[in-house]
Amino acid sequence: MSASLSRIAIVGAGPGGLLLASLIAQSIPQAEVTVFERNRKEDVFGFGVVFSDATLRKIDEADSTLRSALTEAGTHWDRIEVWSKGERHGFSGNGMSAIHRKALLRRLQQSAESAGADVRYATAAPPLHELRASYDLVVGADGTNSTTRQQLEAQAPLGHSIETATAKFIWFATTHLFDGLTFIHRVTGPGNFAAHAYPISDELSTFIVETDEDTFARADLDTFDVSQPPGPSDEYTQHYLEWVFRDDLQGAELVGNNSRWGNFRTRRTENWGRDNVVLLGDAVHTAHFSVGSGTKMAMEDAIELAAQLTAVSKSEKDVDIALSDYVANARIPVNKVQTAAVPSLSWWEHFGLYQRSLAPTTFAFHFFSRSIGIDKIAQRDPQLATEVRDDWQRRHGTSAVDTPIEIAGVDLAGRMLEMTVTAGVATLHDRHGASAITPCIEVSADAVAADVDDLMDLLPSDGAVVIDGPPILARQLLAEQARLTRGLTVVLAGDDVANPVAAETMILAGRADATAVENGDDQ
Structure with missing residues (x-):
């Protein structure tokens, strides 16, 4: 590929595309940067975007627009709360900020235009073959339904895969202002509903609702015609959810903006481009919104790509090498986020079972500990760790790992056990030499x-x-199903749950009754 970067086209004027345009226009002033955006400048779909404090530090090092926008129009909080069965439990030490997507886009638009980028709104990008012929580099930043990616895939596969979640979700805002990130659980006749709520301005909070497919059907929420073009919102659902969460909203209304039920789709892509076309953001990767990552990943992609292209402009790298390095470097944090999102998405696929089966304190800790151990929780919020441990102590008279347990008619001392396994039968041993025999199910490696x-x-x-x-995930899910739906006493085995921190976390969260590790004498 030519080392020239005199003309660069960016398809899509979301946060990733606009930040990239601004960074390139500033660092490569001789380049002509054109952004094609099919929607009007004033069109904004969705509501709030969330960033952790750690993410803000990284983005702020490259560009101060986001930090300035949050200072002027955003909100910040440190505490996450779970509301269920009339109780509220919180987890402090989780610094986050949020802003209305509209406010963020306005500032990114201004930044890109001030830097000299030519942002063409209400203008669909020309076909990819025309862009490739006219520009030295084409960047597809056009979101999860990327036409750039689709045109590339029509020529040859990119190794693109989609995993569709079973849970249904819908995105609203509300005029009720929540104090911070709040997870609200309500049970109706049809079943369980949960809301992710957080403030995004001094007027609105984001309000995302999830439910399972059976509850969705029983509540007759499948009447909206989803084949309509973007724009209209599902008003029947809006009024129904205002009723479901009426006490939590304190009489406030929900606000729609292209608000429709959908199933979250996790996207992974092996090849992020071809020749002089490269992709970023949702066009190549997504991670469940419960980890607040879509805009973050797109902006971080933009920062990495801009840095690589700047190196090309300084004759420090060839374009091909720069694009290869961009993908290699950007893929590392993306893989980390997608890995972290797997247990979070799984939790939301099963939240109704957990909410119905677990006491409020245990339920909240089950949520907070879905990807973090009690040691890390105690570092961030000692009060929460003490609350959870004290709750167990009140009910059992001793700490979680030291509480005796009866298995197969045998009283075992403590809940960190050793075992030997022969032909699907486990012999469990406590620290005093007592033994109990029970069936053992081996979850296959590819489960x-x-x-x-x-x-x-x-x-x-x-x-x-x-x-x-x-x-670990399939093993934990089976353990939870066995314990919560069958009423079985469950021992979760494995080296990864055998240390005191992991064992205590699993037991306090209600994921298992005990843990075990093979003692090396298995047959």
């Missing part, structure tokens, strides 16, 4: 969350069971 329903057929009808195997 995923979707396989858990089939594995349920292997569970005993009553008593206790040991669940072992390499895949």
Whole structure:
């Protein structure tokens, strides 16, 4: 590819595309940067965007626009709360900021235009073959339904995959102002609903609602015609959810903006471009909104790509090498976020079971600990860790790992056990030499969350069971299903749950009754 970067086209004027345009126009002033945006300048779909304090520091090092926007029009909080069954439990030490997407886009638009980028609103990008012929580089920043990616894939596969979640979600705002990130759980006749709510200005809070497919159908929420072009919102659902969450909203209304039910789709792409075309943001990767990552990842992609292109302009790199380095470097934090999003998405796929089955303190800790141990929680919020431990102590008289447990008629001292396994039968040993025998189910190495329903057929009808195997998520899900739907006493086995921190976290969260590790004498 030519080393020239005199003409660069960016398809899409979302946060990633606009930040990239601004950075390139500032660092490569000789380059002609053109942004094509099919929507009007004033069109904004969606409501709030969220950033952790750590993310803000990284983005602010490259460009101060986001920090300035948050200072002028954003909100900040440190505490996450879970509301369920009339109780509220919080987790402090989680610094986050949010801003209305409209306010962020306005400032990014101004920044890109002031830097000299030519941002063409209400202008669909020309076909990809024309762009490639006219520009030295084409960047597809046109979102999850990227036409740039689709045109590339029509020529040859990019290794693009989609995983569709079963839970349904819909995105509203509300005129009720929440104090910070708040997760609200309500149970109706049809089933469970949960809201993700957080303030995005001094007038609005984002209000995302999730539910399972069965509840969605029983509540007759499938009447809206989703084949309509973007724009109209599902007003039937809006009024129904205002009723479901009426006490939490304190009489405030929900606000729609292209608000429609959907199923979240996780996108992964092996190849992020081809020749003089490269992709960023949602066009190549997505991670569940419960980890607040879409805009963050797009902006971080833009920062990395701009840095690589700046190196080309200084004759420090060839374009091909720069694009290869961009993908390699940007993929690292993306993979980290997508990995962290897997247990979070899984949690939201099953939240109704957890809410119905667990006491409020345990339920809240189950949520907070879905990707973090109690040691890290105690560092951020010692009061929460003490609250959870004291709750167990009041009910059992001793700490979680030291509480005796009965398995197969045998009283075992403590809940961190050793075991030997022979032909699907586990012999569990406590620290005093007592032993109990129980069935052991081995979860295969390639098992995923979707396989858990089939594995349920292997569970005993009553008593206790040991669940072992390499895949931690599938193993945990099977343990939870066995414990919460079958009423079994569950021992979760594996080296990754055998240390005191992991064992205590699993037990306090209600994911298992005990943990075990093979003592090396297995057959």
